[in-house]
Amino acid sequence: MKSAMRIGELGQSTGVDIETIRYYEKTGLLKNPERSSNGYRAYGPEHLERLSFIRHCRALDMPLADIKRLLEFVENPAADCGGIDQLISTQLSRVRARLKSMRALEQQLTALRNSCDTNHSASECGILHELVAAAQGETCACHRNAPSATTPDPPSDKRHKE
Amino acid sequence: MKSAMRIGELGQSTGVDIETIRYYEKTGLLKNPERSSNGYRAYGPEHLERLSFIRHCRALDMPLADIKRLLEFVENPAADCGGIDQLISTQLSRVRARLKSMRALEQQLTALRNSCDTNHSASECGILHELVAAAQGETCACHRNAPSATTPDPPSDKRHKE
DNA sequence: CTTGACCTTGGAGCAACTACAGGGTGTGTA
DNA sequence: TACACACCCTGTAGTTGCTCCAAGGTCAAG
Numbered sequence: 504m505k506s507a508m509r510i511g512e513l514g515q516s517t518g519v520d521i522e523t524i525r526y527y528e529k530t531g532l533l534k535n536p537e538r539s540s541n542g543y544r545a546y547g548p549e550h551l552e553r554l555s556f557i558r559h560c561r562a563l564d565m566p567l568a569d570i571k572r573l574l575e576f577v578e579n580p581a582a583d584c585g586g587i588d589q590l591i592s593t594q595l596s597r598v599r600a601r602l603k604s605m606r607a608l609e610q611q612l613t614a615l616r617n618s619c620d621t622n623h624s625a626s627e628c629g630i631l632h633e634l635v636a637a638a639q640g641e642t643c644a645c646h647r648n649a650p651s652a653t654t655p656d657p658p659s660d661k662r663h664k665e
Numbered sequence: 666m667k668s669a670m671r672i673g674e675l676g677q678s679t680g681v682d683i684e685t686i687r688y689y690e691k692t693g694l695l696k697n698p699e700r701s702s703n704g705y706r707a708y709g710p711e712h713l714e715r716l717s718f719i720r721h722c723r724a725l726d727m728p729l730a731d732i733k734r735l736l737e738f739v740e741n742p743a744a745d746c747g748g749i750d751q752l753i754s755t756q757l758s759r760v761r762a763r764l765k766s767m768r769a770l771e772q773q774l775t776a777l778r779n780s781c782d783t784n785h786s787a788s789e790c791g792i793l794h795e796l797v798a799a800a801q802g803e804t805c806a807c808h809r810n811a812p813s814a815t816t817p818d819p820p821s822d823k824r825h826k827e
Numbered sequence: 828c829t830t831g832a833c834c835t836t837g838g839a840g841c842a843a844c845t846a847c848a849g850g851g852t853g854t855g856t857a
Numbered sequence: 858t859a860c861a862c863a864c865c866c867t868g869t870a871g872t873t874g875c876t877c878c879a880a881g882g883t884c885a886a887g
Contacts, residue, residue: 730842
C-alpha cells in the first residue's frame with residue numbers, strides 16, 4: 504500500500520487531464536478512489552488500468568455511455584457477451600457512416616478551394632459564388648465533383664441519440 | 666409582399682427544424698425577420714436563401730462562427746476574399762485530419778469485432794480481452810492491424826480550439 | 828514564514844442544437 | 858358559439874464530453 508498515486512500522477516501516466524479524471528469520477532465511469540488523510544484522492548493500479556481502458560475506448564470514439572456498459576462486462580465476466588459484440592458493431596457502423604460522409608465532404612471542400620485562386624474582392628470570389636449557388640440549388644463545383652451524395656448528410660451532430 | 670412565410674413553412678422548405686431556425690436567429694446568424702401583427706415571424710425569400718446558405722455550409726461541417734464570417738463576406742462583396750480561401754483551407758485540413766484518424770479507427774474496430782465470433786460469456790469474449798490488453802499497452806488485434814498510428818488521436822473533441 | 832506546486836469543491840461555459848413548459852393565435856367544424 | 862387542434866410565441870434547461878475558473882486547503886523547500 505505504497506503505490507497510491509495522487510491525481511496529478513495518474514494524469515501524467517495516462518496523459519489524461521486531471522479535470523477529465525474528476526469528470527469521469529463524477530459521472531461514475533471511474534470509481535471513487537480512497538482519500539488520504541488530507542482529503543487528496545489516492546489511486547491504486549486498478550484505477551490506472553480502468554482509466555487506460557476508458558481512454559482506449561474513447562480513442563475508438565465510443566460514447567461514455569457505451570464505455571460504461573463495457574466496464575460492467577469487465578466487472579461481471581460471467582455475463583453473456585452478446586451485448587459487447589452489438590456495441591462494437593454499432594460503433595463500427597457509426598464510424599463507417601461518418602467516414603462515408605467525410606469523404607464526400609473532402610471532395611466538396613477540395614473543389615471549393617480550387618475555385619479561388621488569387622487575391623481579389625469577395626464579389627469575384629469563386630468560393631463564395633459556389634456557396635451561394637449551392638444554396639440556391641444550382642450546380643456548383645462541389646456538387647459536380649462530389650461522388651453521389653448531393654448533400655452528404657444534414658449536419659448529423661446527433662450522435663447522442665438514435 | 667405576399668410571399669411572407671411563417672417559421673413552419675421556412676422550416677419545411679429548407680428541412681430545418683424550427684427550433685434550429687430560432688436558434689440561428691438568437692445567435693445572430695439569421696437576421697431578425699419582420700413580425701406580422703400577431704407577433705409571428707414573417708420571412709421573405711432572402712431569409713430562405715440565407716438559411717439555405719447556412720445549411721449548405723453546415724453540411725460542409727463548418728462551425729457556425731466560420732459561417733458567420735462567410736456571411737459577412739456575402740454582405741460585403743467589396744472586401745478582400747483572402748480570408749475566405751483561408752477559411753475553406755482550414756476547414757479542409759480539419760476534415761482531412763479527422764478523416765485520417767477515422768480510417769485508423771475503422772480498422773481498429775473491424776479487427777476488434779472480428780475477435781468475437783459467437784455467443785459466450787464475457788470472460789471469454791475476444792473483444793473484451795483485446796480492449797483490456799490494449800489498455801495495458803500490450804499488442805492487441807486492433808493495434809496489430811492498424812496502419813501506423815498506435816492510438817489514432819486522443820479523443821480530439823477539442824475542435825473548438827487550436 | 829512565505830512562496831510555490833499541488834490538491835479540494837462547486838459552478839459556469841463551449842458547440843450546436845433539442846426539448847419542454849406555459850402561454851397566445853387562428854381556422855374548421857359540430 | 859364553442860371547442861378542438863395546429864400552429865406560433867418566449868424563456869429556460871438539458872444534451873455530450875469535457876475545460877476553465879474562483880476560492881480555498883496542504884505541504885515541502887528556501
